[in-house]
Amino acid sequence: MSANTDDGLLIVSEEICEQVIRRPDAFSAVEAVFGAMARGDAYNFPVVREAIGHADALYGFKSGFDRAGMVLGVKAGGYWPGNMAKGLTNHQSTVCLFDPDTGRLTALVGGNYLTALRTAASSAVSIAHLARKDAKVLGMVGAGHQSTFQLRAAAEQRDFDKVVAWNPHPDMLPRLAAVAEELGLAFEAVTPEELGAQADVIITITSAFEPLIMADWIKPGTHIACMGTDTKGKQEVDPALLKSATVFADEIAQSITIGEAQHAIASGLIGEGDLTAIGEVINGTHPGRSSADEITLFDGTGVGLQDLAVASVAARLAREQGLVTPVAL
Template identity: 70%
Template sequence: MLIVPEREIAPLMTRAAAFDAVEKVFAAMAAGDAYNFPVVREALGHEEALYGFKSGFDRAGLTLGLKAGGYWPHNLQARGLINHQSTVFLFDPDTGRPTAMVGGNLLTALRTAAASSVSIRHLAREDAKVLGMIGAGHQAGFQLRAALEQRDFNKVIGWNLHPEMLPRLAEIASEAGLPFEAVGLDRMREADVIISITSSFAAILGADQVSPGTHIACMGTDTRGKQELDPRLLARAAVFTDDVAQSVTIGEAQHAVGQGLIAEADLTELGAVINATHPGRTSGDQITLFDGTGVGLQDLAVAAAVVELAVAKGVAIEVDI
C-alpha cells in the first residue's frame, strides 16, 4: 500500500488538476458510469464534532474507496489545527485490497472549491462581474481563488458572521488585482455569482437578497440540519446538484423539499449540463443554484490523481500491511 502524507499534497495537486478531476466525475455520475454509496454523517457527542464516511465506485476510472473525516469546530483555536480533518483510502476494485492512504485535508478544500468552480463555468452568466462571498473560514480562500478563474470579475464583496475574518479574503482579491468590500447581506443583490461556504444550521441568505440572473454555489450544507439559504430561494431558482439523493437528505435542498416548496424531481445533476443532456441556464435573468453536498467520488478522483503524481515524483511511501 502507498501512503501520501498531507505534507506532500500541496506541491502535487493544482487547482486546474482538481477542476479536471471533479468535472470528469460529475460527467461520469450523470452518465451512470460512477455512483456514490450512502453517506454516514453523525454528531459524535464529543468536542461538538461531526464525523462520517463518503465512498463510491467509478467504473470508468476504476476508482474505489472512501474518505473518513469530519469537522471539529474547536481545532483551530484550541490546537492550532484546521477544523476539517480527513483521510482518503483507495482500494483495488479487482481484488478489494487497499492500495493507498492519502492525506485528505487540502484535497477536501481543493475538490470543494473545484466543484463550485465547475458550477460557475457551466451555469453562471458569461458577463458576471461581481463575486459575492458568504463565509470567510478555512475553505473560503480556496473557493475565492478557484472562482476568480472562471469569469472576468471586477469586484469581490463579502459577508461573514465574524467580520474580523474578512481581511483574508480581501488579501486574495488584492492578489488578483480586484477591490474587495465587506457588506451586509442585502448588498448581495449586487453579486452576479454568490458562493456560500459556512457551517451554519440556520438560513443566512434570504430569498429577497438575490437578484435575477445570479448564480449561487451553496457549498456548506453537507449534514442533516445544516442550512445556509432561505428555502424560498430554491423555489425561485433552477436547482442543480452533485448528487440528488444527497441533496434532498443532507444538502441545502433538504429544507425546500421538506417544506414542499420543490420536489426531488426538480433537481438536476450538474453532470447532465457537462454532458450536454441538459441545457443548464436558459435565460439571462434565471437564478441558477448549485447545491454542492460533497460526494465521495470527488475525493477519490483527486486522491487517485495525487497518488499517480506522488509515485512519479518519488514521494509516495510504500508499506506492507
C-alpha cells in the same frame, strides 16, 4: 486511475498533496466524476455521518466506485469545531484507495487539503457551466478555512473585477481581502442585502443552521453555489430561493436529504423532480442556464467520489514524481 498496487502501499501526506495537485487537476477530476455519476458510471455509497458525543465532533464515511476512472475507496473523517484553537484544521480526514480488481489497499492519502480543494473545484465547475459569461462581481458568504480556496477557484472561471463579502464574524474578512488583492480584484465588505444586490455569482461556504441570504435579495441572472450545507439541519439560504431558481446538485439523493434542498423539499416548495444533476449539464444532456435573467443554484453537498477522484490524482502524481516510497502493509 487507481494507485498502482505493484509496488505496495503509497502513503501520500498532506504536504505532498499540496505539492503535487493544483486547481486545474482538481477541476478536471471533479468535472469528470460528476459526468460519470450522471451517466451511471460512478456510484456513491450511502453516507455515514454521526455526532460522536465528544468534542462536539461529527464523524463519518463517504465512499464509492467510479467505474469510468477505476477508482474505489472511502474517505473517513469529520468536523471538530474546536480544532482551530489548537492550531489544527476543523475538518480532518484521510482517503483510503483500493484496487478495484483485487480489493487491495493501494494508497492512504491525506484528506484535509484535498477536501478544501475538491469543494472549491465543485463550486468552480458549477460556475463554469451555469454562471453568466459576463459575470463581474463575486459574492462570498463565509470567511473560514475553505473560503480562500473557493475564491481562488472561482476567480479562474470568470473575468471578475470585484469581490463583495460578508461573514458572521467580520474580523475574519481580511483573509479574503488579502486573496482578492493578490488576484488584482477590488474588495468590499458588505451587508448580506448589499451582497445580493451587487453579486453576479454568490458562494456560500459556512456552517450555518439558518438562512443567511434571502430570496428577495438576489437579482435576476445570479448564480449561487451553496457549499456549506452537508448535514441534516444545516442551512445557508432562504428555501424560497430554491423555488425561484433552477436548481442543480452534485447528487440529487444527497441534496434532498442533507443538502440545501432539504428545507425546500420539507416545506413543499419544490420536489425531487425539480433538481437536476450538474453532470447532465457537463454531459450536454441538459442545457444549463436558459436565459440571462434566470437564477441558477448549485447545491454542493460534497460527495465521496469527489474525494476519491482528487486523491487518486494526488497518488498518481506523487508516484510519478518519485515523492512517495511504497511500503508493505
